[in-house]
Amino acid sequence: MANPLSYRPKTGEIPTNPGVYRFRDEHGRVIYVGKAKNLRARLTSYFANPATLLPKTYAMVHTAASVQWTIVGSELEALQLEYTWIKEFAPRYNLAFRDDKSYPYLAVTMGEQFPRVQVMRGERRKGVRYFGPYTAGAIRETVDTLLRVFPVRTCSPSVLKRAQQSGRPCLLGYIDKCAAPCVGKISEQDHRQLAEEFCSFMAGEAKRFISSLEKQMAAAVAELDYEQAARLRDDIIALRKVFERNAVVLPEDTSADIFAVHQDELEAAVQVFYVRAGRIRGQRGWVVEKVEDLEPAELVEHLLQQVYGEESGQRDADDKIPRQILVPEMPSNAEQLSTWLSGLRGSRVEIKVPQRGDKAALMETVESNAEQAMKLHKSKRAGDLNQRSLALKELQDALGLQMPLLRIECYDISHVQGTNVVASMVVVEDGLAKKSEYRKFSISGAAAQDDTASMYDVISRRFRHYLQEQQERAEALASTEVTYEITEEGIEAGSKSKFAYPPNLVVVDGGPPQVAAASRALADLGISDVAVVGLAKRLEEVWLPNDDFPVILPRSSQGLYLLQRIRDEAHRFAITFHRQKRAKSMTASLLDEIPGLGESKSKTLLKHFGSVKKLRAASVQELTEVKGVGPVLGEAIHQALQDAQAAPAVNMSTGEILET
Known part of the structure; x- marks a missing residue:
């Protein structure tokens, strides 16, 4: 480990202006980014008596080999620059708000030809609309109930392809829980409209759909069509069941995210409740290791900066930053944070600390969840950390290595x-x-x-x-x-x-x-x-x-x-890349062998579909949409791709056949 005194700058050389600073290790890698109103006061605190530093701060300053800073003109500029650098360099010692568990979202893949409703976890994808997060049981019950009214496709791509080839829908198509666009029971445009209505309902327009179905039921009764009226009645009951599952906790015009923090000397647990139209639409939690001895207000600042900054580019019209953000402590730079968040949202965002009434009562509930999450995390982490440390120590000792296996x-x-x-x-x-x-x-x-x-x-x-x-x-x-x-300028080119x-x-x-x-x-x-x-x-x-x-x-x-x-893991990663490369080269070879298909048209085909996988899955009709490909050539291409048999993949080290 480096001695912090070896790179400590002279106190008089550090400016007292606001700015952003970076610690780098011996390899030049940025390991920590921070900001300060007074750079001199903040930076000198890192070189204080080591006994007064938190364990993670101690590790950071002893891992670092240099410190750099950039002065800025205002706290808002410092906020923006700090976030930019954290996102660019991903410093290992910065607070990283990672979920304490993987939350499922209800997702609708609007980017596909036939949009699909499914449960998704992990990072958000382009062309997908998300609702939640929910608990696993609740989300599946919600989907099962809504498919009665909005029978949107839920099958996997392989099931969809098999149904298209056989001309027979899957089980859900037979029991009317899927409109079966795969076999033409509904047009592509009507199925997309059905998916749009599903999204509108989940986005909070439930009353509009329920009111419309009630009018249709009344009209059916007036026409003595009691069978249709009974079906509509059951649909109304299903929608009300989903709509009323979340109790109204605040006035119906309330759109807010409510944060609470529970922390000790080393870690902090964060919980957030998402309230839309006065109802709790989801809940999420994070646990972080603290690098500095942060006050609750400072922790809230880092939390809002990271959570909304990371998700701003992934949000759609139904998943905006809310009008109100309720926090347990008001950040010192609340005005700058509000300005920054308002710019991301496109309209005014208000940061408040609830003092009384329903919002304060709900804040207490969120705080209770944060406290329970911390207890659960402590008990679980003790086992995980001990196992990892034991594995690394055993390996180091068995191999006779002097350095820890970082x-x-x-x-x-x-x-x-x-x-x-x-x-x-x-x-x-x-x-x-x-x-x-x-x-x-x-x-x-x-x-x-x-x-x-x-x-x-x-x-x-x-x-x-x-x-x-x-x-x-x-x-x-x-x-x-x-x-x-x-420097007097903004972001340094990294x-x-x-x-x-x-x-x-x-x-x-x-x-x-x-x-x-x-x-x-x-x-x-x-x-x-x-x-x-x-x-x-x-x-x-x-x-x-x-x-x-x-x-x-x-x-x-x-x-x-x-x-x-x-x-x-290395085996899996190698095979995945190998299969992609093999599929691409094999498809290119097959295309070269098709009479009437030259190099120019082959490139046009691949460019049109964007990937080998999509080209192989294309129908004859889709192939003929490409310029220069007629029905005869399209049929030849489709047949050649369908008849191709992949050779087995082999691991060079063992000779093992990886796939057939």
């Missing part, structure tokens, strides 16, 4: 009978996968002859990039006499590395040959501080360079289990 990279090679050779690199930091730093490689030429040559090529390319970035960074630092800066800092351990999928190839690649580049091991799949043996006998870890070892999970 970062591990694993590599795997896959191909199809010597063609389309690819490799994967997966990254684990502190025992957890870091998918943002996964990398994939295409291998060709002499490097694709066998698995050892491929492994040598991949390791060489990865660490050659690292050495090049190190040289460029050293040259940049050599051109200045100080490690911190003062460059993201293709690869982050180097790992403590490289894991390869294979035995002695693969380990020797990886070790030789590092030696040829002059890198001696990165350990290399191989995990042989047959007996799960751990091989070290130049050792005649493997390291045998107990089957119950947490260290072995960690290696297996890393290897399996």
Whole structure:
């Protein structure tokens, strides 16, 4: 660890202006971003007596190797610049509001030809409208009830394709819980309108639909059509059941997000209730590790900045930042936050602390949820953290390594009978996968002859990039006499590395040959501080360079289990990339063999559909929509793609057939 005194700037050199500062590690990576009204007061606090610092603050200042700052003209500029840098650099020591569990959303894929209603988790996707979050049981009951009135497609793409080919709908189509657009029972335009009505109902227009159905029922009764009237009555009951499931907690014109925070010295739990049209439409929670000793007001500021900043680009008309945001403590820069959020929303956003009445009572309920979430997190995290720490310590001891295994990279090679050779690199930091730093490689030429040559090529390319970035960074630092800066301008142009800092351990999928190839690649580049091991799949043996006998870890070892999970993840990532590449090359080859289809039309086809997957799934009618493709040629293309049989994928290290 670095000594903070080695890079501490002189107090007199730090300005007293408002600004944004960054701590960087020895590899030049930004590890923390913060802002301050008075940069001198804030920065000098980091270099105080180490005994007074929080554990995570202590770790951060001892990991850092330099500090930089940029002065700005106002607190609003500091807020915007801080958020921009946090989003750009993803500093590992900044507060990261991660869900304490994966919340399901009710999603409608309006970007598809036949929109689909489904339950989704994780990151939001383009062309999809989201409602929620909900609990898993409630969301499925809601969908099942609404399909009676809005029979929108819910089937997977494979089921839809099978129904289109056979001309027979799935079970839901027979029991009237799907309008069956796959077989033409409803037109594409009418089905999309049905999906729009489903979204409108979920967006809060329930009363309009219920009122319309009541009028239709009254008209059916007047015409003595009692069967239709009975069906409409049941539809009304179904819609009311969904509509009344959420109790009215505030006046119906209320649109607000209500936040509460419960924290201790090291962590904070956050809960939010989403209230729309006076009803609780969803709930969500986060737990974060604190870097600084933040007051509740400061924590609220970071929370609003991250939550609404990250989601602003993903929100649609039915999922806006609300008119009111209710918080337990008013941030010191509430006016600047309100201005920033109003700009994201497009209209006025009010930040308030409820003092009395229904809103204050609901705030107490949210606070109770935050307290319970913290208790649950503490009990669960104790087990997870202990297991990860035990696995890393066991692995470090078994391999005889001096440095803690803060970062591990694993590599795997896959191909199809010597063609389309690819490799994967997966990254684990502190025992957890870091998918943002996964990398994939295409291998060709002499490097694709066998698995050892491929492994040598991949390791060489990865660490050659690292050495090049190190040289460029050293040259940049050599051109200045100080490690911190003062600028009057806004955002400094930052460059993201293709690869982050180097790992403590490289894991390869294979035995002695693969380990020797990886070790030789590092030696040829002059890198001696990165350990290399191989995990042989047959007996799960751990091989070290130049050792005649493997390291045998107990089957119950947490260290072995960690290696297996890393290897399996690299295996999965390599296969996924390999299949994509193989499908693309195979489709291009098939297109070349179709009479009447030249290179120009092949490129036009691929450009029109956007991906190989969509081209293979296209019907003859869709193919003929492409310029230059007539019915005869379209039929030939469709038949060739349908008749193509994929060759099995093979892992080069083991010869194992991955798929048939």
